[in-house]
Amino acid sequence: MEPSAAFDLSRVSDAALCRVGEKVVDGKRLDDDDAAVMFRSPDLLGLGALASHVNARRHGDIVTFAANQHINPTNVCYLRKTCVFCSFARLPKEEGAYRYTMEQVLDEASAAGNGLTREFHIVGGLDMHAGLDYYSVMFRELKARYPQVHIKALTAVEIAHIARIEKMSIEEVLIALREAGLDTLPGGGAEVFGRGVRMEIADKKLAAEDWIEVHRTAHRLGIRSNCTMLYGHVETIEDRVEHLGILRALQDETGGFLAYIPLAYHPDNNQLGIELGREGSATTGFDDLRNLAVGRLFLDNFEHIKTHWIMVTPFLSQVSLSFGVNDLEGTVVREKIYHEAGATTAQGLALDDILKLIRDAGKIPAERDSFYNILRTFDGSHAAAA
Numbered sequence: 001m002e003p004s005a006a007f008d009l010s011r012v013s014d015a016a017l018c019r020v021g022e023k024v025v026d027g028k029r030l031d032d033d034d035a036a037v038m039f040r041s042p043d044l045l046g047l048g049a050l051a052s053h054v055n056a057r058r059h060g061d062i063v064t065f066a067a068n069q070h071i072n073p074t075n076v077c078y079l080r081k082t083c084v085f086c087s088f089a090r091l092p093k094e095e096g097a098y099r100y101t102m103e104q105v106l107d108e109a110s111a112a113g114n115g116l117t118r119e120f121h122i123v124g125g126l127d128m129h130a131g132l133d134y135y136s137v138m139f140r141e142l143k144a145r146y147p148q149v150h151i152k153a154l155t156a157v158e159i160a161h162i163a164r165i166e167k168m169s170i171e172e173v174l175i176a177l178r179e180a181g182l183d184t185l186p187g188g189g190a191e192v193f194g195r196g197v198r199m200e201i202a203d204k205k206l207a208a209e210d211w212i213e214v215h216r217t218a219h220r221l222g223i224r225s226n227c228t229m230l231y232g233h234v235e236t237i238e239d240r241v242e243h244l245g246i247l248r249a250l251q252d253e254t255g256g257f258l259a260y261i262p263l264a265y266h267p268d269n270n271q272l273g274i275e276l277g278r279e280g281s282a283t284t285g286f287d288d289l290r291n292l293a294v295g296r297l298f299l300d301n302f303e304h305i306k307t308h309w310i311m312v313t314p315f316l317s318q319v320s321l322s323f324g325v326n327d328l329e330g331t332v333v334r335e336k337i338y339h340e341a342g343a344t345t346a347q348g349l350a351l352d353d354i355l356k357l358i359r360d361a362g363k364i365p366a367e368r369d370s371f372y373n374i375l376r377t378f379d380g381s382h383a384a385a386a
Contacts, residue, residue, distance in 0.1 A: 007053045012046035020297075021050050030298050035241040038294045044286055051293035051324025058303065059326040062377070063358045064368040066330040067351070068119040068152075071108050073138065074099040077125030082204040085191075085233060087269040089125050099127060105138055112146045116331075116351070119370050120146075122153035123188055126161045132176060135162070139181035150183045150370040152226075156214035157189035157206045170217050178223060184370055185218055187226030187261055193246050194239035201233060201272055212250055219256025224371065226306075227257050231291055232265040232283035233272060240291075244298050251301045258372060259304035259327060262291040264311040288312045289323045296324025304372055314349065314357055321361040327372075328358065 007025050012018045020034045030038075038047055076097050077089035090097035100108070111117060120142060124130065139151055154162075154177070163173045174182075191198065193208035206214075215225050229243050251257050264283040267273030296305045306327040309317035317328060331349055349357075355378055358365040366377040 007050070011049045012043060014041045014043035014046060017041040017043050017046055017050075021046070024050055024054065024297060029300060032241050032245060035244060035294060035298045036237055038297060039237045039240060039290065044290060047293045047297075048289060048323040051296040052322050055296055055305070055324045055326055061362070061364045062366050062374070063321055063326055063328055063361070063363040064304075064366045064372065064374065065328045065354050065358070066119050066368055066370060067116050068121050068330040069109070069111055069117045070121045070123075071105065072124050073105055073122065074124040074127040074130050076127040076130070078128060079126055079202070079204055083202045084271040084275070085201045085230070085265060085273075087266070092128075099130060102137060102141055106141060106145065109142060109146065112149055117146070117149055118375075119150045119152055119330075121186060122151065123155055123158065123186055126158065128165060132162050132166050132168070132173060135177060136180035139177065143181035151181050152184045152186055152370055153177075153182055155186055155189035156211045159185070159214050159218075160206050160210060170214055171221065174218055174221055174223060178221070182223070184223060184258070185215065185225035187228040187257075187259075188263075190228050190243070190247075191230045192233075192235045192239050193243045194235065197233075197235050197239050208246070212246065215256065216250060216254060219250075219254035224256055224258050226259050226261060228261045228263050229291070230263045230265055232287060233267075233276070240294075244295070248299055248301060251299070255301075257302060258370075259306045260295050260299050260302050261306040261308055262288075262295055263308060264288055264291075266311065283312070285312070285316050285319075288316055289320055292320050292325050293323045309349070309357075314353075318357050318361045321358065321363050327368075328354065330354070 009018055009021050009025065012021045016037045020030065020037050023030060023034065041047055075088050075090050076092050076099055080089045080091045083089060109120065135154065142149065142151060159170060159173055163170050166173065189206060190211055191202055198205065198208065218225055227247050229240065231240060247260065266282050267276065267278035268280065273279045292305060292307060304327050305325050306329065307317040307320045307325045308329045310329060331351065355365045364377060364379065366374045368374050
C-alpha cells in the first residue's frame with residue numbers, strides 16, 4: 001500500500017482505531033489485529049472517514065454500476081436440509097420447487113432484448129438434473145441470442161457440484177463452460193470460511209479450501225471472479241478476520257478477484273433465523289457499513305468494493321458510498337434469492353433511480369462493464385462515453 005495523502009487523524013475519536021489509521025496514512029498493510037480493532041471500534045464515523053479517504057484516492061468521486069439481470073434457473077437443491085441459512089432452496093418434490101426449461105430461461109432473459117442489459121448473473125441450487133449439459137446449452141443459447149451480454153454464472157459451490165455429478169475435474173468443467181460462453185464467476189457460496197461456522201450453518205456445503213481451489217483454478221485459466229462474505233449470523237469477529245485474510249492471500253497469489261461484496265444475512269423463512277430467534281430482525285445498518293469499510297481498508301489488493309442494495313436497502317447503500325464503496329449493485333431486473341429470505345426492497349432498480357441514488361450522495365455515476373471498464377459517465381443529466 002502506498003502512503004496515503006493527507007488525512008486528518010483527529011477525525012478518528014477511538015484511540016485504538018487511530019493507531020490503525022496511522023498505519024493507513026503511512027501506507028502499511030493492516031494485520032489481523034488491526035482488522036479486529038476495526039470490527040470492534042465504536043467509532044463508525046472515523047472508520048468510514050478512513051475508508052472513504054482510501055477509496056477516493058483510488059476512484060475519486062466515481063461510483064460504478066452494471067446494467068445486469070439476475071436469472072435463477074433452478075431452486076432445487078439437495079442441501080435443502082443442511083444449509084440452514086437459505087430460504088431459496090427446495091427439495092425436488094417440495095412445494096415451490098422449479099427448474100427452468102431453456103424456453104423459460106430465454107423468456108426471462110428477453111428483457112435483454114431492449115439492448116440495455118450487459119450482464120446475466122446466473123446462480124441457482126445444487127440440482128442433480130442441472131449438470132454440464134444443462135448449463136452448456138443455456139449459455140450457448142443465451143450467447144447466440146445476446147452475443148453482446150456477458151455471462152457471470154455459477155458459484156464455486158455449483159461448479160464443484162457439476163464436477164462431482166459429471167465425474168470431471170474442476171478444471172475440465174470450467175474449460176467446458178468457458179467454451180459454452182461462461183465469462184466470469186460470481187462470488188457466492190463462500191459464506192464464512194471458519195470450520196466451526198460452516199459446520200453450524202452449512203454442514204455439507206463445499207469446504208472453504210475447496211471454494212478457494214475453484215477460484216484459484218478459474219484465475220489460472222484466466223477466468224476472473226468476485227468474492228463474498230455472509231455476515232451477521234453466528235460468526236465471531238475472529239471468523240470474519242480469518243475469512244478476509246484468506247481472500248486477501250488468494251488475491252496476492254492470483255490477482256484474479258474483481259470485487260469484494262459483503263453479504264448481509266437475512267433471517268426470515270429459514271431454519272437458522274428460527275433457531276436464533278431472529279426472524280424479522282436483519283443486520284444493523286451500523287454493521288452493514290462497518291463490513292464495507294473494513295473490506296476497503298483490509299483488502300488493500302482489491303480495487304473494487306461493492307454494496308448490494310437488495311440486501312441492505314438502497315438508502316443504506318447510498319450512505320455506504322461514503323464508507324469506502326465504489327460500486328453499486330445494478331439494475332438486477334428480478335431478484336429472487338434474498339426476497340425469499342425476507343428482503344423488502346424492490347426486485348430491480350431503473351436506471352434513473354440508480355443515477356439519482358448516486359448523485360444524491362454527491363458522487364458521479366458511471367456505467368461499467370463486467371470487468372469494471374467504464375462505458376459511460378453521467379455528468380449532470382448527460383451521459384458521456386468513456
